Structure formats: structure tokens, C-alpha cells
Amino acid sequence: MSGMTSGVCVESDLSSMLQRSSAPSHHHPNHHGYGGQGQVSWCFLMSSPALVSGLAPMLDYTTEMDRYRSSIATFYKTNVNMNMNVTNFPQSAKLAARLAAAAPIFPPTAARLGAMATAPWGCHDNMNMNMNHPAAMFWGRPKPVATAPTHHHHHPSATPGHMTSSHPHSSSMHQSSGGPGGGGTGGGSEGGGAEKHGHTASLPVSQGTAHHHPIAPSNGNFLPGYSGGADCGVMNKQGHAHPDMMGLSEGGNCNGGGVMSGGFLGGLGLPPGVIVMAMGSAGGGISDASSAFQMTSGQRALTDCQQHTNSSPCPSSSSPSSSGVTAGGVSLSSSSSSSSGTVAKRKRKRCGVCGPCRRLINCGVCSSCRNRKTGHQICKFRKCEELKKKPGGGSGVLEVSNAHIDGRPPSQPVRRFAGSSSLSFTSGVTNTDTPGLNEIQPEDFGVSD
DNA sequence: AAGCACGTTTAG
DNA sequence: CTAAACGTGCTT
Numbered sequence: 001m002s003g004m005t006s007g008v009c010v011e012s013d014l015s016s017m018l019q020r021s022s023a024p025s026h027h028h029p030n031h032h033g034y035g036g037q038g039q040v041s042w043c044f045l046m047s048s049p050a051l052v053s054g055l056a057p058m059l060d061y062t063t064e065m066d067r068y069r070s071s072i073a074t075f076y077k078t079n080v081n082m083n084m085n086v087t088n089f090p091q092s093a094k095l096a097a098r099l100a101a102a103a104p105i106f107p108p109t110a111a112r113l114g115a116m117a118t119a120p121w122g123c124h125d126n127m128n129m130n131m132n133h134p135a136a137m138f139w140g141r142p143k144p145v146a147t148a149p150t151h152h153h154h155h156p157s158a159t160p161g162h163m164t165s166s167h168p169h170s171s172s173m174h175q176s177s178g179g180p181g182g183g184g185t186g187g188g189s190e191g192g193g194a195e196k197h198g199h200t201a202s203l204p205v206s207q208g209t210a211h212h213h214p215i216a217p218s219n220g221n222f223l224p225g226y227s228g229g230a231d232c233g234v235m236n237k238q239g240h241a242h243p244d245m246m247g248l249s250e251g252g253n254c255n256g257g258g259v260m261s262g263g264f265l266g267g268l269g270l271p272p273g274v275i276v277m278a279m280g281s282a283g284g285g286i287s288d289a290s291s292a293f294q295m296t297s298g299q300r301a302l303t304d305c306q307q308h309t310n311s312s313p314c315p316s317s318s319s320p321s322s323s324g325v326t327a328g329g330v331s332l333s334s335s336s337s338s339s340s341g342t343v344a345k346r347k348r349k350r351c352g353v354c355g356p357c358r359r360l361i362n363c364g365v366c367s368s369c370r371n372r373k374t375g376h377q378i379c380k381f382r383k384c385e386e387l388k389k390k391p392g393g394g395s396g397v398l399e400v401s402n403a404h405i406d407g408r409p410p411s412q413p414v415r416r417f418a419g420s421s422s423l424s425f426t427s428g429v430t431n432t433d434t435p436g437l438n439e440i441q442p443e444d445f446g447v448s449d
Numbered sequence: 450a451a452g453c454a455c456g457t458t459t460a461g
Numbered sequence: 462c463t464a465a466a467c468g469t470g471c472t473t
Contacts, residue, residue: 347458347467367452368466374454378466387467 354385 350357362369362379369379377383 349459349467371453372465376455376457376466377453383466 348387350384351386352384356382357384 352358359379359382361382362372363381364370364379366380368375368377368383371377
């Protein structure tokens with residue numbers, strides 16, 4: 001979805017932009033509609049003063065701010081419409097619902113987050129890639145990128161060119177999705193076909209598009225570090241549609257792959273007000289960012305990570321017990337009270353922070369997935385690292401997580417909406433082979449002043 | 450030891 | 462009630 005890079009939409013008004021859908025094209029002949037969603041979404045973001053300045057230096061800040069507001073509103077609205085994700089990904093839908101219900105400040109944000117959360121894969125490219133993956137098939141038909149009726153029509157040449165180069169298998173999908181109404185069924189890569197494609201589909205577009213966008217010179221993606229896939233050396237995984245790629249970005253350690261990595265914010269030069277609202281940053285961006293990220297990646301106790309005030313990485317699978325979520329086999333939801341004597345018998349729950357836990361979708365090919373009905377087991381690739389261990393093997397340190405420190409049940413998601421969440425789905429870089437190194441690092445969010 | 454099947458628990 | 466998933470015993 002390098003199209004996202006088209007971000008430099010001088011158009012502040014999304015709707016108008018969509019109608020004319022020409023703005024981006026002028027600036028980026030190569031950029032094209034990948035999935036409208038990302039494009040549209042980012043478009044407004046990219047139209048930050050800093051960026052626009054180069055195109056329209058005459059605009060003053062106030063005007064820009066107004067445009068931002070307008071764009072955001074439209075953006076949210078648009079994303080809500082893009083709920084296709086919710087439909088296709090039940091779990092994400094749930095999350096979306098939760099978010100919506102929890103959104104304290106800016107409800108639409110929840111919807112937006114939810115929608116975004118539904119994209120368990122990295123941004124754009126990964127989205128496409130995963131469409132072809134069995135996993136996608138498992139949970140539903142590939143998403144038809146409904147929202148952006150846009151670029152395709154206006155950049156006929158661009159689309160094919162780009163897609164064929166980077167997403168040979170995705171092309172059909174996109175084309176269908178580009179149809180009017182977003183193709184309710186956009187089933188391009190559904191079923192077995194998707195499975196077949198899994199191994200060759202899409203590599204992150206980083207290469208081909210990098211140069212297209214002046215703002216994202218590194219890779220043509222929004223997240224300067226997105227191409228971090230390469231930086232992290234996990235590119236091959238994605239390229240091969242390895243089951244791991246289905247996990248959310250765990251490449252937190254990889255600045256490139258991180259959600260909002262590098263100078264994302266800085267690069268965008270978003271107005272402070274916008275950052276606070278859209279990027280959610282009420283608190284110190286770091287924790288918020290990570291929390292949001294986790295919210296999108298897991299549904300349960302994924303928030304412990306960012307709650308570690310020491311800002312240390314989320315407990316990896318290697319030492320998840322520190323999260324206090326599953327230590328000693330004590331149910332996290334049952335609270336520490338059960339820790340007294342009769343521990344153990346309760347079912348343990350997923351730690352929510354390990355690589356497998358972060359995965360949102362089933363591989364659809366493992367024995368567990370194949371035997372879902374009879375096996376009663378979670379996808380092997382999603383099996384919590386902690387649960388794989390013997391129940392009693394825990395360190396015995398119970399409930400140490402900050403979740404308790406702040407009084408929130410471990411399993412209770414942090415009700416904060418960090419921009420990172422919206423960005424989280426762009427962090428397609430995964431590196432689940434080293435879960436312990438994939439925890440989100442504050443610096444990964446590039447939250448800086 | 451790994452995988453599988455089934456009972457059981459948990460959450461929506 | 463149903464689906465998801467953990468626990469555990471059996472099989473390979």
C-alpha cells in the first residue's frame with residue numbers, strides 16, 4: 001500500500017479529495033491506489049503543514065489546523081465505513097467494539113482504532129500480502145478495501161505497475177476491491193487460491209516505492225521505518241508469508257518495524273493539537289503508544305507491557321512471568337486472591353505479550369487449525385509461549401505487573417488511545433522468532449518532542 | 450517429546 | 462448456548 005505515501009495530499013478535505021481524487025496523483029505519478037483505506041487515512045495525516053509547506057507555502061498554520069480538523073473528522077468517518085475489517089476479522093471486531101465503548105474522549109477514535117486494529121498485519125503491503133494468506137482465508141474473505149474508491153480510477157497505469165512489481169498476487173484482489181461500492185465480496189484471493197499465494201505474495205513495497213514519496217524517502221511507506229522489515233532482517237519472512245508474518249509487529253526492537261517508528265511524528269510535522277487527538281497522546285506517548293499497540297494486537301492482557309513504568313520492554317516469552325499475568329498458573333482474571341493456596345487448577349490464560357499471543361489470526365494450516373472442531377486447540381502459531389510451559393514452572397513471583405500497581409486488572413486493556421494504535425497496524429514487520437526481542441521499545445514509537 | 454483427542458473452563 | 466481455548470491423558 002505504498003499508496004499511503006500518497007499522503008501528501010494537499011487536499012485537506014477528504015471528501016473533496018475523494019471526489020476528485022486527483023491531488024495525490026499530481027504529486028506522485030507512481031503512487032496509486034493500493035488500498036484506499038490506507039491512502040485516504042494517511043492522506044490527511046500527510047497533509048501536515050510541514051509537508052504541505054513545500055507545496056503550498058502560502059498556507060498559514062491556522063488554516064492548516066482547520067483543515068486538519070476537517071480531515072480528521074472525515075477520516076474517522078471514512079474509517080468507520082471501512083469497517084470491512086471488523087466484518088472480516090471477528091476478533092478485531094470485538095476489539096473495535098471495546099474500543100468504541102471505551103473511547104473516552106474522541107469516540108470516533110475508537111472506531112478508527114478498531115478498524116485499524118483489524119488489520120493485524122502491517123500496513124498496506126502486509127495487508128495485501130496477508131490477504132493471500134491462509135490465515136486471511138481462515139477468518140474471512142480478503143478485505144476489499146472498500147473505502148477508497150479513489151485512485152484506481154485516476155491512476156490506472158500506476159496501480160498495475162506497482163502491484164505487479166510488488167504484489168503479483170494481490171493485484172487481482174485490489175482491482176476487484178477498487179470497484180464501486182468497495183466490492184462487498186472482493187473475493188479476489190479467497191479460498192485455496194489465497195493459500196497458494198501465500199508463499200510468494202507480496203513483499204513489502206519498500207523497494208519499489210521508496211523513491212516515490214518525498215516524505216518517506218526511506219521506503220515509500222508512511223512509516224519511515226516500516227521498511228524496517230528490511231532493517232530488521234525479517235523481510236524474508238514476510239516475503240514468504242511465513243506464519244509469523246501474521247503476527248503483529250513484534251519488531252518493536254526494530255526501530256524500523258516499530259509502530260510509529262523513527263521520526264514519524266516529527267517527520268509529519270503534525271500540529272500538536274492533531275497529534276494529541278489523532279495520535280492519542282495524552283500521556284507520555286511512550287506508554288500510550290505501546291498500550292494502544294497491544295490493544296490492537298491482542299485482546300486480553302496485552303496492556304501489561306506498557307504498564308511497566310520502568311519502561312522496560314514487555315516481558316517476552318522468555319520471561320513473561322514478570323507480567324504477572326499467568327505466573328503460577330493463576331488466572332489473571334481471578335486476581336491475585338487465588339494465589340493463596342489453591343492456586344493452580346484454574347486455566348491459565350494467554351500472557352498476551354509473547355509473540356504467539358500477539359498474533360491475531362490463525363494460520364489455518366497447522367493441525368490445531370485444521371482440527372479446530374475436534375482439537376480444541378488454538379493455532380499453534382498463536383499458542384502462548386507461557387502456556388506452552390509447564391504450569392508449575394513459573395518463577396512463583398505473582399502479580400508483579402504494574403497492572404496491579406495501578407489498580408487495573410491485568411486483563412483489563414488500557415483505555416487509552418494512542419496514535420500508535422492507529423499506526424500499529426502499519427507495523428507489519430514481524431519477528432516472532434525472537435519474541436523476546438520484539439517487545440515494543442519506547443524509542444520505537446519515535447515519540448519525541 | 451511431540452502430537453492428538455477430548456473434557457472442561459471461560460467469555461461473549 | 463456457543464465458540465474458543467486450556468489441561469491432560471493417550472498415542473506415536
